[in-house]
Amino acid sequence: MKSISAILDTHGLRDTQSRRLVLKVLMQSKKPLSQKDIHACLAKEDRVVNLVTVYRILEKFRDVGLIHHSAGGVVFCSLEQADGHHVLLSCEECGVIEEYCDEELCKHEDRIAKRAGFFPTSHVSELIGRCASCHF
Amino acid sequence: MKSISAILDTHGLRDTQSRRLVLKVLMQSKKPLSQKDIHACLAKEDRVVNLVTVYRILEKFRDVGLIHHSAGGVVFCSLEQADGHHVLLSCEECGVIEEYCDEELCKHEDRIAKRAGFFPTSHVSELIGRCASCHF
DNA sequence: AAGTAAATGCAAAAGTTTTGCATTCGTATG
DNA sequence: CATACGAATGCAAAACTTTTGCATTTACTT
Structure with a gap:
């Protein structure tokens, strides 16, 4: 490293x-x-x-x-991991933000960018909702 | 409406x-x-x-x-459209933010959420980079 | 139509981000 | 390895954003 x-x-x-x-x-x-x-x-x-x-x-x-x-x-501020994609799971209830990496999502977004004529240097996706412990 | x-x-x-x-x-x-x-x-x-x-x-x-x-x-503040997914194309150069809707991405993220035990109420994805007119 | 709780505006407090300037520190050069 | 230069840092304060308290107005119930 x-x-x-x-x-x-x-x-x-x-x-x-x-x-x-x-x-x-x-x-x-x-x-x-x-x-x-x-x-x-x-x-x-x-x-x-x-x-x-x-x-x-x-x-x-x-x-x-x-x-x-x-x-x-x-x-x-999460450092870019080699080609990893950041998906943030952001709980509206307790405020905790988890990070998740997904290669495929990354590729999908690249396709969207291409279609839209956009040149991305980074991606961030955010899912807003409730985490497992706040969902009851 | x-x-x-x-x-x-x-x-x-x-x-x-x-x-x-x-x-x-x-x-x-x-x-x-x-x-x-x-x-x-x-x-x-x-x-x-x-x-x-x-x-x-x-x-x-x-x-x-x-x-x-x-x-x-x-x-x-974009209002949630019925099942639409918000993809923001955010240009670091000129600051313009475009919005883009993608159904499939939405489904993919739902799968991620399920896998992570998360209950999303909304999604936002952001592609950060350069828009067509700032890319030269 | 009156009563009540909720919504609004204003002023100011609290919090966040940026700027200017003097000092310190890292690195390229001799 | 000493020096010189520009870059990075800290501090104080300015600028900007968000929240709070309180007095007034507004929307909905009966």
């Missing part, structure tokens, strides 16, 4: 401590994170990175294609 | 002018709108509804299942 520093390097980014910390959090997370989430997550382990810096780091990461933001401008 | 008032009534909502105005904007829109979008859209036709009220109306609409918010908390 590639080291954090190597990933930064590959993407033409300077190898700073803040970036390593943020990237590590993103890589270990199973679900999309907001800037605040990342900041809080780091603070919890006493690795403080200024919230403004988190914003700027994510902006940079996005520029180089390491992560993606969604339509509403909200960040979806 | 159902009248706006009838839709409100069906969902157990009081039939007020503000709600009719907001609902109409949502029904006529081809893409997801934010609270601000809706407010601006109404203001443009001199039908002023206080922004705070727009927030509250959308909250209510969501409670009764007329619209859905997405993972990040951002609103996706």
